[in-house]
Amino acid sequence: MLKISEFTSEAATVLQRLVAQYLDPSVLTVVTGEADVSAAFSALPWDKFVFTGGSETGKKILASAAPNLTPVILELGGKNPAIVLPDADKALAAKKIARSRSGNSGQICLDTDYALVPKNQLNDYIDRITQELTTAFPTYHNNPEFSALINDGAFKRISAVLDEAKRAGTTLITINPNREEMPDAQARLMPFTLAINPDPKLRVAQEEMFGPVLSIFSYETLDEAISLINTHEKSLALYIFGQNQRQIDQILSQTSSGGVDINELFFHAGSHEMGFGGVGYSGMGRYKGGKLGFEAFSNPKSVYKQGRLAKFTSRFMVPIHNPRDVDQYQRLMGIHLNNH
Incomplete structure (x- = not known):
């Protein structure tokens, strides 16, 4: 059902x-x-x-x-992070992060919720992600490739999250290349928005967005980035972009998530050997694959049929009073019984 x-x-x-x-x-x-x-x-x-x-x-x-x-x-679900290492392919990382956030207007459980990039590369990634989203969605209205938010409640929630971030002084970058009338409450259309280094206490940094909002945090050391990831509940997915195997191994060993992709997105969810699912706050159990x-969906039910030993095991179901029967029982079972 x-x-x-x-x-x-x-x-x-x-x-x-x-x-x-x-x-x-x-x-x-x-x-x-x-x-x-x-x-x-x-x-x-x-x-x-x-x-x-x-x-x-x-x-x-x-x-x-x-x-x-x-x-x-x-x-x-959860807040799926994408951590970009200093040696990552910038064009590849920016394209995949932007496209993963834009699928169904960010309403996919495996979408990237926030990105962590090296501090000295922050502006470069902002420009690259903005350009990727602009190219992919030059318009919002009457665009069959762009999704509305699922209902009025979702629209109001995202609006409230962005209003709070704006009041707190967060740098918000609205991507609206055609300068359309957005947001559009009637059509439930919300433009893609980048929130740059929001205060960790804000809703945009705490809640799963499940909408067209991507937070971008800058970090100076890998330990700092990992610490930020670990302030959140365990996510359904974690994405790593880079080549430094030592740093990749550090992230894998010091974080916990349902699954991980390295220089890719979503592919771990198609594993027929491992299945797909979360851990902790992002879920439990595996069922795909x-x-x-x-x-x-199966119950391995054990069924045991006794053979020639049936005549011996039946007597073990009743109290043993004869001392000779006790001795025989001990030898057969390899145990020692006390006087009781």
Whole structure:
């Protein structure tokens, strides 16, 4: 059974109709409804429950499943960092970071949430990322390649985050090459925005953005960058750009995340050997990928059939009173019994 988010009600209705048209309900059934339906759905005594969404909702899912001891797989999100080493290919790193933030207007769980770049290269990366986004999205309105935010709540949340950052004096770079009327609340269109070295206490630095906002932090030492990453909850993904293997190994050993890509994005999620999932705040369990995915939804039930030893083991189920039987039992089992 599949419960689709109430935030995508139209897609849910279409999927429900198509599944009912082509599949028997005993094989697959799609359920739609608001938050109350979701709450009832997660409280049912499932053999296995999978949820993908926000971390705070994931906590509620676990609480609902606990009374039934339902095993739960959570694929959540978090603030995925991209750490750029001094020897990284600048053009490659800037392009991949910009494009990863722009997919579905940043509404993908594996998107880069913030980037850390060497302090003496900060302006260069700002220029490169800005140019990449300008080239990819010269316009926003009537652009089939650009996505609106999913609902009014998401639009209001991102607006509030940026307003707070602006009031705090954060340098915000709005990428709007065609000088369109943006943000557009009615169409839920939000331009790409870069937040440069925001105060770590601000929402833009604390919350998963899940929208077209990319924070860029500068660092002087690798220890400083790693320390900033570790102030956040464990992320679903971490991206490293660079060639220095010693520095790469340091990042891998001193940070924790669901998965890591080096000089690439997202590819770790397609692993058929490891599966895909988070750790801690970004989730638990793995369920994607071949044999591992099959095992995630299977219960390895052991079945033992006794053979010739049945006549011996049956007597062990009752108290032993005859001393000779005690001696025989000890020799057979290789143990020593006391007088009791």
